[in-house]
Amino acid sequence: MSYVLGHNQYGKAEVHVVRVFRDDPKAPHDIVDYNVSVALTGDFDDAHITGDQAKVLTTDACKNTVNAFAKKAGDAVRQPESFGLALAEHFAQVPQVERVRVNIEAFPWQRAHNHPHAFVKNGDYVRTVTVTRTGGSSTVVSGLKDLTVLKTTDSEFHGFYQDKYTTLQPTNDRIMATAVTAQWAHDAADVDWNKSFDAVLDAITGSFSAAYSYALQHTLWEMGTAVLDAAPSVAEVRFSCPNKHHFVIDLSHFGLDNHNEVHHADDRPYGLIEATIKRSEDVDTTGAYDPGQAW
Amino acid sequence: MSYVLGHNQYGKAEVHVVRVFRDDPKAPHDIVDYNVSVALTGDFDDAHITGDQAKVLTTDACKNTVNAFAKKAGDAVRQPESFGLALAEHFAQVPQVERVRVNIEAFPWQRAHNHPHAFVKNGDYVRTVTVTRTGGSSTVVSGLKDLTVLKTTDSEFHGFYQDKYTTLQPTNDRIMATAVTAQWAHDAADVDWNKSFDAVLDAITGSFSAAYSYALQHTLWEMGTAVLDAAPSVAEVRFSCPNKHHFVIDLSHFGLDNHNEVHHADDRPYGLIEATIKRSEDVDTTGAYDPGQAW
Amino acid sequence: MSYVLGHNQYGKAEVHVVRVFRDDPKAPHDIVDYNVSVALTGDFDDAHITGDQAKVLTTDACKNTVNAFAKKAGDAVRQPESFGLALAEHFAQVPQVERVRVNIEAFPWQRAHNHPHAFVKNGDYVRTVTVTRTGGSSTVVSGLKDLTVLKTTDSEFHGFYQDKYTTLQPTNDRIMATAVTAQWAHDAADVDWNKSFDAVLDAITGSFSAAYSYALQHTLWEMGTAVLDAAPSVAEVRFSCPNKHHFVIDLSHFGLDNHNEVHHADDRPYGLIEATIKRSEDVDTTGAYDPGQAW
Amino acid sequence: MSYVLGHNQYGKAEVHVVRVFRDDPKAPHDIVDYNVSVALTGDFDDAHITGDQAKVLTTDACKNTVNAFAKKAGDAVRQPESFGLALAEHFAQVPQVERVRVNIEAFPWQRAHNHPHAFVKNGDYVRTVTVTRTGGSSTVVSGLKDLTVLKTTDSEFHGFYQDKYTTLQPTNDRIMATAVTAQWAHDAADVDWNKSFDAVLDAITGSFSAAYSYALQHTLWEMGTAVLDAAPSVAEVRFSCPNKHHFVIDLSHFGLDNHNEVHHADDRPYGLIEATIKRSEDVDTTGAYDPGQAW
Known part of the structure; x- marks a missing residue:
């Protein structure tokens, strides 16, 4: 049996994170609502063929990273494209990763009655982002x-x-x-x-x-x-x-x-x-x- | 075997009808978008027990009626409650029908760019109506x-x-x-x-x-x-x-x-x-x- | 304003619990796969009208109970009806609860290749149970x-x-x-x-x-x-x-x-x-x- | 404005056809249950840029073809791969078509109680086929x-x-x-x-x-x-x-x-x-x- 492993990728899908921006006690709150999926490609042959996971960043760590970056990436979190870029740049630093793909669904919300912290979900469309980082x-x-x-x-x-x-x-x-x-x-x-x-x-x-x-x-x-x-x-x-x-x-x-x-x-x-x-x-x-x- | 037929009802479900109001060539068009379900209760024991359908108004006729009323009910079509009332009143005239239930999902649309005949679906909610006619x-x-x-x-x-x-x-x-x-x-x-x-x-x-x-x-x-x-x-x-x-x-x-x-x-x-x-x-x-x- | 609170109920819905039976190290494993919803009715007016939650068993506790009973209810867990009965009996002991309703979706699995611990989900139907306890x-x-x-x-x-x-x-x-x-x-x-x-x-x-x-x-x-x-x-x-x-x-x-x-x-x-x-x-x-x- | 039309394709999606095989009055019936999608690529620039549809085979004709072939393709209909191959070969004969893609979802059914013409849907999986014809x-x-x-x-x-x-x-x-x-x-x-x-x-x-x-x-x-x-x-x-x-x-x-x-x-x-x-x-x-x- 001399079969060959071809293209492969893995990651955590559908990390559903809601970030509230409430730093300024006098300002109205803002929110973003993202469903984030991360897929990594790289040197992961052993994970498949021998079962050795030594190079595998866990999908649980991918999830943790998305959640941590929802705080630490600052203003980049406010737009799904810039959030995706920040995440892709981070994951690309893992040595064995050759390509990072971040997909985000961003669900729009509108302020309810001009209220400073109440919102109604806008169901007219879902916004999407794909960021791909390689080389x-x-x-x-x-x-x-x-x-x-x-x-x-x-x-x-x-x-x-x-x-x-x-x-x-x-x-x-x-x-x-x-x-x-x-x-x-x-x-x-x-x-x-x-x-x-x-x-x-x-x-x-x-x-x-x-x-x-x-x-x-x-x-x-x-x-x-x-x-x-x-x-x-x-x-x-x-x-x-x-x-x-x-x-x-x-x-x-x-x-x-x-x-x-x-x-x-x-x-x-x-x-x-x-x-x-x-x-x-x-x-x-x-x-x-x-x-x-x-x- | 002396089993008993209890409560029963039947009808056509999810007749998805879109009505355009375009009578006045100078006026902007309007639309309503309804998903209509009709359920009839009455003297339908034979349809079950002996298979005799002589009293059964076909569900196909229920569908035809919804579609015909989308034209003939006039201004009543413009609001789901009044449309449901008109339909219920009609079906109640079928002699063997004792109770009519009409359920309507009404999908809201908003005018696009103030255009006279272009619309964007408003996905924020679905409006619902239940009309019940009996006695x-x-x-x-x-x-x-x-x-x-x-x-x-x-x-x-x-x-x-x-x-x-x-x-x-x-x-x-x-x-x-x-x-x-x-x-x-x-x-x-x-x-x-x-x-x-x-x-x-x-x-x-x-x-x-x-x-x-x-x-x-x-x-x-x-x-x-x-x-x-x-x-x-x-x-x-x-x-x-x-x-x-x-x-x-x-x-x-x-x-x-x-x-x-x-x-x-x-x-x-x-x-x-x-x-x-x-x-x-x-x-x-x-x-x-x-x-x-x-x- | 002298409005009146009518029928009300609350609870935790869709607690998705998978129980493995693996007590006997020599026997094949069994599983049950349940999606459990609990709804309680009783003396909960204050929770609505004044906001006082003193009588409210939290929905989080309902979830914990379902999960704990998936272990502690023993053989009753093996059939959704007996599991629902055990849960209903438990919740009915909360003094302010007058009616308990437990709904269960049970997803069938079949053994794969007669294997002792591998299963294929049977997608032909979903089994359902409603247990209601009152008086x-x-x-x-x-x-x-x-x-x-x-x-x-x-x-x-x-x-x-x-x-x-x-x-x-x-x-x-x-x-x-x-x-x-x-x-x-x-x-x-x-x-x-x-x-x-x-x-x-x-x-x-x-x-x-x-x-x-x-x-x-x-x-x-x-x-x-x-x-x-x-x-x-x-x-x-x-x-x-x-x-x-x-x-x-x-x-x-x-x-x-x-x-x-x-x-x-x-x-x-x-x-x-x-x-x-x-x-x-x-x-x-x-x-x-x-x-x-x-x- | 000198924009350029890139890759494009079109066709009819999700033609849901159920074929009964009942030719032999003494044999049990068989069925196949297919959801067929056809996508055509070729010389369709005018349909986009000038609105001239002279080369466009209608998606309605695509649907008709799927339905007709469910009868006329004979034994090829009994397997989704061979049905897809027959359809692809047909559409490739339209002169302006360069590539045909046929996707089929095939829903499995099993005979109920060994009955000659009653079936239960097998919900364990959906079978899929993609046939692509070019050159x-x-x-x-x-x-x-x-x-x-x-x-x-x-x-x-x-x-x-x-x-x-x-x-x-x-x-x-x-x-x-x-x-x-x-x-x-x-x-x-x-x-x-x-x-x-x-x-x-x-x-x-x-x-x-x-x-x-x-x-x-x-x-x-x-x-x-x-x-x-x-x-x-x-x-x-x-x-x-x-x-x-x-x-x-x-x-x-x-x-x-x-x-x-x-x-x-x-x-x-x-x-x-x-x-x-x-x-x-x-x-x-x-x-x-x-x-x-x-x-």
């Missing part, structure tokens, strides 16, 4: 998921290719709806992350609303170019968007008109449209995305 | 679920009962967080439902924020009285609230203080606190709530 | 959920009631599929619980398979009578069964026949059929079921 | 997910690397549990897929049971070599396995021993261990795995 430098991918948008008109779909299994009727007016998953790679590491995120979010919802659509593919292109226009540090944006079909229900049997008013919101199947929009041909994001997080 | 009259229970709130201070827990299994340390400062499920029964059927819902939502988040807390039970009472103060048609409100524990992490091993700053947000187990607050002793809501929806 | 006596409700069954023929549906919203075509051959949720109340507390559960499970799958069906209602009746035949201690069984629709797909456009061969398995909406089958008219299960668990 | 040839990756296994002893963890955040105590006896996600790439396309799958499943559960473990990494290596031993067509196997922590509960406060008997089954965080085991160094699976399905 002494880090890449940052920001993102969001579960942002559900819908437009009731200004969406067409026709002129498509026909084969023997094509039965769809073309339409010049339909609901278009999707739950946006987007990830965008930065070509800088000194970004005002929260400001950049807000600009991207606004670009996505703004272009979805404003752009007349000939297909969800078309809308992805419009959203992608809007993101690149709005956020200078973004080199590339990737979208993965289900076409959440809303079917116009035939009510004629019941003597009722239905001018795109009553729709069945179907669950499955759905179209799944995925596209990358890059600032230029020579953008290279090799290794920046987490395959498990992205498409 | 010629209907009861209405409004509600919400998945509203997650958190306060970083002004919450204590101490002075509790001690038994041999009690090891918890008392605290005079802790995070309190919960995902509110609430249902409130109205004693009227001619309410401005959307206005009433907004008042209740505001009372819940407002009182959660403002009330100093000695336990989640205490906060439920405060929220309940605030709801009754804010919404005159509400006879009773029921809460089911998980105590979403946030544990202060001991960082002393790493040479770090932690003054209620870094918390582990735990998943399970959780406290589950449930309470009813009534306007008066003689409030009687028998049969108004759906056991499967409520606690 | 010095306990009631036991056993159950299961997520048991998905399907038959490819011997199922018809026709002869149903017609109204103006009825468009469904009758059929004399269709797939019938459902995910069974069932709960059955015992009129005894000294049952061989595991043997009884196995008999009920076998009765459900056996009667689903064997009984020719004229509707899901009809099949529920057949399953219910089979359960009562098979398990002498069962006084009543309740079913809540979604009709998981499998629609025959029209392939004629593609020049293909489809004699009930190719089906679309739809997600929503679904019929939801619920029925109680009792051993006799005078069965009284008042208060035995958990409204939140049952229908 | 005239197809690669096949088989897999499974959600297979949960646990051993109560024969598992140690000690001798690990220590840094300042390491607080974990070593152990020489612990529960080890994981939910196995595995994918294995074949270097052939004429395999007896069902027989091969059964051999791999048996190798995974068998080696998990038999192999003494010094870490989950160690167990992954053992499982991987067992898979390669058992299935000649498998060139490489990838595992992604959460370390489902079971913590021994300290019961000493309650006067109780706990010799690895009572455990808290924690939800989050969890270790996440991922490894590839290859038959030889020169195994090349470039492009065979779906990044969104794998790790």
Whole structure:
């Protein structure tokens, strides 16, 4: 038996840490709510093949580190990208580690009634971050998921290719709806992350609303170019968007008109449209995305 | 074999209908997004015992009716309570039906960028309605679920009962967080439902924020009285609230203080606190709530 | 403001405890895997209204008790019903407690390769138990959920009631599929619980398979009578069964026949059929079921 | 604005088709239950940039094709790998398509009571397939997910690397549990897929049971070599396995021993261990795995 160990990685996943900022007794409290996963790659063959764990930093220590850094990393904790960068830099110092990947889900909260220490969870989307560190430098991918948008008109779909299994009727007016998953790679590491995120979010919802659509593919292109226009540090944006079909229900049997008013919101199947929009041909994001997080 | 058929009911569950209001070509579009379930009780023994379906209104017809009423019920469609009332009144006319129950989940959307026909789904909560019709009259229970709130201070827990299994340390400062499920029964059927819902939502988040807390039970009472103060048609409100524990992490091993700053947000187990607050002793809501929806 | 506190209860939910039986060094290990929830009702008004917690047994103590009893309750731990009975009896001794409810989800495991200490989780169903203790006596409700069954023929549906919203075509051959949720109340507390559960499970799958069906209602009746035949201690069984629709797909456009061969398995909406089958008219299960668990 | 469209793909996701095999009126029925997703890559720039859909095969046609092939592909439908191969070959004939990817989730069912047409869903795992076709040839990756296994002893963890955040105590006896996600790439396309799958499943559960473990990494290596031993067509196997922590509960406060008997089954965080085991160094699976399905 001469089998070979190929790519491997390990770490602690889903360390759910809530940090309260309450240093100044006169200031309102702030919070961040992060679900942090750490994955390490390096010289870990023995852990697998012989069972010798001498080089394995325990996943329990990974968890402890995330929690300790939620205090000790100071202002870097306030933005998930900077928190991820601090964690990646730390783990990269473990000698046997060659690549560090930190994935963070950041759950947004909004202040309740302008209260200094009460909050309501904002369920409109989850913010995501992937930081990858290897060879002494880090890449940052920001993102969001579960942002559900819908437009009731200004969406067409026709002129498509026909084969023997094509039965769809073309339409010049339909609901278009999707739950946006987007990830965008930065070509800088000194970004005002929260400001950049807000600009991207606004670009996505703004272009979805404003752009007349000939297909969800078309809308992805419009959203992608809007993101690149709005956020200078973004080199590339990737979208993965289900076409959440809303079917116009035939009510004629019941003597009722239905001018795109009553729709069945179907669950499955759905179209799944995925596209990358890059600032230029020579953008290279090799290794920046987490395959498990992205498409 | 002389077994007996006891309580039974049936219907179509989770008819997911999205209605667009677009009659006026100059006005912005509006939408409602409802997940409707209908359950009928009545003279359906034969359907079970002999297999004779002669009295069974098909669940497919229930679905068709929900969809047709999404057009034909007019302005009643704009609020889930009035939509549920219209549906219940219709199904009660089927001769063999003795009780109709309509449950609706209403998913809130907000206008995107003030656009006339683009929307972003508001994921902060789901609105719920239970309408029950029997004996010629209907009861209405409004509600919400998945509203997650958190306060970083002004919450204590101490002075509790001690038994041999009690090891918890008392605290005079802790995070309190919960995902509110609430249902409130109205004693009227001619309410401005959307206005009433907004008042209740505001009372819940407002009182959660403002009330100093000695336990989640205490906060439920405060929220309940605030709801009754804010919404005159509400006879009773029921809460089911998980105590979403946030544990202060001991960082002393790493040479770090932690003054209620870094918390582990735990998943399970959780406290589950449930309470009813009534306007008066003689409030009687028998049969108004759906056991499967409520606690 | 003279509002009134109505029904209330509290406790720890979802204490996920795995117990290994390994006393005998020569015997194979056994395990049970329980998710336990405890809810207490009693004299807890002050905890709500004044914030005084002097009578409140903490939910943390509830958790500790569940864990301690997983060791100390001995053989009672081996069956979820007897474990629930032991817990209920304990909590009922707290003076201010008037009613105890214990809900348990028991996850089945099967031995892997007849190995003495390796197991594979059996994902076919989850076993459930509700024990309720009040006034010095306990009631036991056993159950299961997520048991998905399907038959490819011997199922018809026709002869149903017609109204103006009825468009469904009758059929004399269709797939019938459902995910069974069932709960059955015992009129005894000294049952061989595991043997009884196995008999009920076998009765459900056996009667689903064997009984020719004229509707899901009809099949529920057949399953219910089979359960009562098979398990002498069962006084009543309740079913809540979604009709998981499998629609025959029209392939004629593609020049293909489809004699009930190719089906679309739809997600929503679904019929939801619920029925109680009792051993006799005078069965009284008042208060035995958990409204939140049952229908 | 001179932005560039990068990698893109689209198709229909989650076509849930159930096929009944009932040709022979005297034979028992068989079923397969597949959730099929198709993703196409090719010359689709115009669909994005100009909105011209002339080259776009509709996702609706993708769905129709899956359903039609569930009838017309004959015996190839009986195994998910061969069904995926047939679909990939078909879609590759669309001129503007350069790469086809077909992902299938196959849900196992077992015959109920040896009945000829009644089935119980086997919830122990989900079988998965990824077929990728490009340049005239197809690669096949088989897999499974959600297979949960646990051993109560024969598992140690000690001798690990220590840094300042390491607080974990070593152990020489612990529960080890994981939910196995595995994918294995074949270097052939004429395999007896069902027989091969059964051999791999048996190798995974068998080696998990038999192999003494010094870490989950160690167990992954053992499982991987067992898979390669058992299935000649498998060139490489990838595992992604959460370390489902079971913590021994300290019961000493309650006067109780706990010799690895009572455990808290924690939800989050969890270790996440991922490894590839290859038959030889020169195994090349470039492009065979779906990044969104794998790790």
